[in-house]
Amino acid sequence: MNGALLLTPTLSPQAGRGSKHSPRAASARRERDPRPREADGSRPFVVAIDGPAASGKGTLARRLADRFGFAHLDTGALYRATAFLVLDPGGDPADPATAEAAARRIDRQLLADPRLRGEAVAAAASTVAAIPAVRRALLELQRNFAAHPPAPAKGAVLDGRDIGSVVCPAADVKLFITASAAERARRRAEELRQEGAAAIFEDVLQDMKERDARDTERRAAPLIAAPDAVVIDTTTLDADAVFERAYGFIARALKEKEWKQ
Numbered sequence: 001m002n003g004a005l006l007l008t009p010t011l012s013p014q015a016g017r018g019s020k021h022s023p024r025a026a027s028a029r030r031e032r033d034p035r036p037r038e039a040d041g042s043r044p045f046v047v048a049i050d051g052p053a054a055s056g057k058g059t060l061a062r063r064l065a066d067r068f069g070f071a072h073l074d075t076g077a078l079y080r081a082t083a084f085l086v087l088d089p090g091g092d093p094a095d096p097a098t099a100e101a102a103a104r105r106i107d108r109q110l111l112a113d114p115r116l117r118g119e120a121v122a123a124a125a126s127t128v129a130a131i132p133a134v135r136r137a138l139l140e141l142q143r144n145f146a147a148h149p150p151a152p153a154k155g156a157v158l159d160g161r162d163i164g165s166v167v168c169p170a171a172d173v174k175l176f177i178t179a180s181a182a183e184r185a186r187r188r189a190e191e192l193r194q195e196g197a198a199a200i201f202e203d204v205l206q207d208m209k210e211r212d213a214r215d216t217e218r219r220a221a222p223l224i225a226a227p228d229a230v231v232i233d234t235t236t237l238d239a240d241a242v243f244e245r246a247y248g249f250i251a252r253a254l255k256e257k258e259w260k261q
């Protein structure tokens with residue numbers, strides 16, 4: 001797989017002599033690298049995590065950010081916040097002008113609002129997310145976060161649907177976290193029950209399939225695994241096993257980057 005090639009470092013200095021791994025080649029690569037740099041010349045380490053609803057990418061992104069001391073951006077919250085700002089005054093999430101105006105009004109505080117977590121907001125989020133003007137309005141914000149994660153973080157983890165493909169195509173590590181629709185619906189129903197909401201598995205599964213279809217079939221930045229992403233199917237893996245696997249990829253890529261600099 002491409003992702004494995006990208007992420008498998010050659011750590012032996014011997015192996016690197018006179019090859020594309022040589023210090024001179026590394027410095028030439030750095031000069032060509034268009035990604036933004038901090039004042040000291042370093043570039044934040046970016047982890048892109050994509051995947052469908054309830055695949056476990058959010059939990060994974062938070063744990064990874066915590067472990068590596070990176071900043072985390074749940075980009076789904078941006079689309080949920082946009083949807084919320086449309087729905088709250090009774091607006092139509094399918095109306096491009098209303099949705100774009102809402103996307104431009106999001107503030108940091110709203111992103112942590114528990115009202116964003118409901119299923120009605122999730123469904124409306126996937127409707128506003130299909131509107132190109134909404135995606136454009138949110139793109140710069142996301143790229144800015146990746147390029148300049150809040151201090152003291154030296155890296156950023158972004159999770160969403162199009163991080164590896166559109167928002168951060170030059171990310172250092174790209175993960176695509178997926179699972180069967182039935183398993184994802186089981187997890188989401190369980191989550192809803194724990195929050196005290198009534199959840200019928202068949203309804204949750206139906207909603208999830210509709211949202212998956214909207215996310216994968218839209219023309220603007222559809223949900224897709226970037227060709228160089230490492231795909232992790234979590235259908236039969238628990239959160240710890242997924243974390244260990246992802247941790248391994250990132251630790252190796254970080255080592256490679258340190259060695260190159």
Ligand code: CDP
Binds near residue numbers: 080127162
């Ligand atoms: O938590 P869950 O996976 O259910 O959803 P989310 O990540 O909060 O995203 C809500 C919706 O926002 C998704 O169904 C997508 O339609 C949209 N989204 C997107 O289009 N692009 C992103 N980078 C993140 C979310």
